[in-house]
Amino acid sequence: MEILDAIRANLLSPAVLFFALGLIAALVKSDLKFPEPLYVGLTIYLLIAIGFKGGVAVSQAGLAEVWLPALAAMALGALIPLWTYPLLRYGGKLSAVDSAAIAAHYGSVSAVTFIAATNYLKAINQPFESYSTAFLAVMESPAILIGVILGKLATKQAGEGSVASLKQAMHEAIFGRSIFLLVGALVVGALCGDAGMKKVEPFFVTPFQGVLALFLLEMGIVAGRRLGDLRKVGPFLLAFGIIVPLINGTLGVYLGKLTGLELGGATLLGVLSASASYIAAPAAIRISLPDANPTLYLTSSLAITFPFNITLGIPIYLELARKLYSSP
Amino acid sequence: MTTHAMKLVTIVCEAYAKAAVTKLLRDVGAHGYTLFTVEGEGSRGRRDADIPEFTNIQIEVIVPLEVAKVMLTRLEHEFFPCYGMIAFTADVQVLRANKF
Numbered sequence: 136m137e138i139l140d141a142i143r144a145n146l147l148s149p150a151v152l153f154f155a156l157g158l159i160a161a162l163v164k165s166d167l168k169f170p171e172p173l174y175v176g177l178t179i180y181l182l183i184a185i186g187f188k189g190g191v192a193v194s195q196a197g198l199a200e201v202w203l204p205a206l207a208a209m210a211l212g213a214l215i216p217l218w219t220y221p222l223l224r225y226g227g228k229l230s231a232v233d234s235a236a237i238a239a240h241y242g243s244v245s246a247v248t249f250i251a252a253t254n255y256l257k258a259i260n261q262p263f264e265s266y267s268t269a270f271l272a273v274m275e276s277p278a279i280l281i282g283v284i285l286g287k288l289a290t291k292q293a294g295e296g297s298v299a300s301l302k303q304a305m306h307e308a309i310f311g312r313s314i315f316l317l318v319g320a321l322v323v324g325a326l327c328g329d330a331g332m333k334k335v336e337p338f339f340v341t342p343f344q345g346v347l348a349l350f351l352l353e354m355g356i357v358a359g360r361r362l363g364d365l366r367k368v369g370p371f372l373l374a375f376g377i378i379v380p381l382i383n384g385t386l387g388v389y390l391g392k393l394t395g396l397e398l399g400g401a402t403l404l405g406v407l408s409a410s411a412s413y414i415a416a417p418a419a420i421r422i423s424l425p426d427a428n429p430t431l432y433l434t435s436s437l438a439i440t441f442p443f444n445i446t447l448g449i450p451i452y453l454e455l456a457r458k459l460y461s462s463p
Numbered sequence: 464m465t466t467h468a469m470k471l472v473t474i475v476c477e478a479y480a481k482a483a484v485t486k487l488l489r490d491v492g493a494h495g496y497t498l499f500t501v502e503g504e505g506s507r508g509r510r511d512a513d514i515p516e517f518t519n520i521q522i523e524v525i526v527p528l529e530v531a532k533v534m535l536t537r538l539e540h541e542f543f544p545c546y547g548m549i550a551f552t553a554d555v556q557v558l559r560a561n562k563f
Contacts, residue, residue, distance in 0.1 A: 171500070174514050303482065357513055364508075418516055421479035425545035430508075 136368045137457070141450035145255050153348045154445055162362065162431015163271025164266055169353045177350040182316040184339040184346075185250055190324020191332045196266050204394040204404065207268050211408055212274035214241035215383055216281045222379075224289075227371040228430070231289030236427035237372075239282020240436045241379055243412035244274045246313060247354060248441065252449045254347055256399050261453065263399025272318050274407050276308040279419045286424040304423035313416050351445070353419075361438035368434050376411075376439030384409030384452045388459060398460045400410040405452035410444055411436035467560035470531035474476045474522045474538070475501065476548035481520055482525065484542065488524055494563055496524040507547035519547075525555060525563050 145151055160167045193201055216238035249271045256263045283304045284348035308314070324331070332340075364371065387408030391401025413436040420427060476484060478500075488496055501521045504513055510519045526534065531552055538550050557563060 168511075168513060171513060171515060171518070353513075357517070360509075360511060360513075414514075414516060418479060421477075422482065 136151075138451065138454045139218075141259075141454055142447060144259055145450045146446060148255065148258055149348045150251055150254055150351045151342065151445060154327060154351040154355040154442075157352045157357075158359040158362075158442070160352075161356045161359025167356065169356070174350075175351055177250050177346060177353065178313065179316060180339075180346055181312060181343075181350060182246065183320045184343055185246070185253070185268050186272070186317045186320025186334065187269075187324035187327075187339055188332070189266055190321040190326070191325075191328055192265030193269055193321065194325045194328045196264070201266050201269055201442035204391065204396050204400070205273050207394045208270035208387075208404055208407065209277055210274040211387060212242050213246065213281050215408065216278050216285060219379060220282075220285050223375070227375065229371075232286045232424050232427045233431050233455055235282050235286030235289055236424050236432045237375075237435060238285065238431050239279050239420055240279060240382065240413070240416040241411045241440075242278020243276070243416045244271055244407045245410035245412055245436075245441060246275075246398060247350070248318065248410040248444045248449070249338055249403065249407055250347060251445055252403055252452075254344065255449050256402065256453070261399050262397065263403055265399060267396075267400050267403040268317070269321060270404055270407055272314065272321055274313050275317075275412065275415055276305075279308040279412070279416050280305060282416070283419065286420075286427065287303065290424075290426070293334035300423045304419040307419040307422060308415060313415055320411070327336040336395075345409045354441075358437050358442055361434055364430055364434040365438055367430055368439075372431065372435045373439060376435045376444050380411070380440050380444060380448055381451070384448065385455055388452060388456045391456070398456050401459070402453045402456040403446075405456060406444065406449055409440075409448055409452060413437040413441060464558070466556035466558060468528075469525050469557050469560070469563055470528055470557050471553045471555040472518045472524050472526060472531050472534060473553070474524075475503070475519055476522070476539075476546055477507075478516060478518045478520050480546040480548060482540065483546075484522060484538075487520070487534065487537060487542075491526075491537065492530050493524045493526050493534070495523050498522045505522065505547065505549070510547075517540060525557060527563065 219241050220234050221240040223229045223237050283301055384405040386403035388401045391404035417433055476482060499521055500518045503519055510517055542548055
């Protein structure tokens with residue numbers, strides 16, 4: 136019954152309860168709404184806080200310790216679309232371009248899910264490698280590029296226009312505001328080290344949990360507004376949105392152990408592999424594969440996988456890691 | 464005061480189309496445009512504008528009639544099939560015709 140305890144601990148955290156509150160607000164059609172600049176402000180805060188902290192941890196651990204799991208994380212992100220694409224195409228009978236688009240979303244990652252997972256591990260006193268933020272940074276883009284290429288190949292779009300839109304998608308995937316801020320803050324944190332951390336700690340560390348709770352309230356509303364679209368995506372994507380994260384999460388945890396991470400770090404790599412992007416990937420896919428249906432990829436990543444991971448997925452990946460690390 | 468007849472083209476579309484649409488405006492020869500964030504509902508569902516990616520944008524551009532024709536034709540063929548988007552025109556009178 137350890138898993139039930141782990142799930143209960145997660146569900147009763149302020150962040151997850153506020154997320155649920157947001158979902159309810161959307162379901163009962165409350166007029167509760169965050170102004171858009173507040174949403175943008177909160178994402179900037181969270182990404183800088185987590186990036187900076189991760190950067191400081193990289194400077195402490197040294198690149199020698201970080202590069203192997205980071206490379207593995209990147210490879211896993213790039214490989215996930217290669218197995219989810221045929222599953223969607225032939226198992227789900229989706230069109231080639233929709234399959235490629237969804238595959239890109241599931242290979243890419245959700246920063247909020249990762250942040251919620253670090254918050255959970257901290258709350259239950261499970262140590263983890265803080266430099267795991269570097270994995271978040273390297274896993275966001277590769278899958279998007281692979282997904283776009285798959286989509287282009289499958290729809291046999293070639294020529295100049297297609298190269299231009301691939302370039303645009305690459306630009307979006309590498310210099311989009313979330314990845315730019317995250318990588319930038321990682322570098323700043325790595326350069327500043329612990330001395331820099333002491334200076335910004337009262338602002339970036341102490342209020343972090345409160346800001347995250349506020350942000351998850353907003354994300355609950357945003358995800359909740361999409362719940363109505365669940366009817367449009369069909370049973371296959373509903374199942375896909377839950378089962379595929381469980382499989383990818385297991386792969387991530389295994390890979391974490393193989394590359395020498397501790398239990399907490401392997402859990403986080405599992406969470407990253409299981410999570411699906413709903414900000415960076417849609418922006419890049421909408422530009423480069425405009426024929427793909429946004430209802431399918433946004434609903435599955437934002438209305439199915441994201442709430443599943445935030446509530447049940449995170450403690451499940453931790454339990455998976457515990458099982459794996461306790462076996463000889 | 465001398466005024467000149469021009470076309471005001473208004474495009475309301477999903478925010479994801481922003482880069483592509485503003486590029487089109489430049490390509491067909493518009494000299495400038497005004498853009499703002501809006502929310503609304505249409506055949507492709509509701510856009511609540513709660514986060515920047517889920518907003519609609521409204522673009523207003525004033526151009527000579529010939530440019531408006533080319534712009535609308537390209538919008539119709541290249542954009543309408545894949546983006547949530549509407550476009551319409553109105554007759555306007557402007558000062559300083561060379562600005563447009």
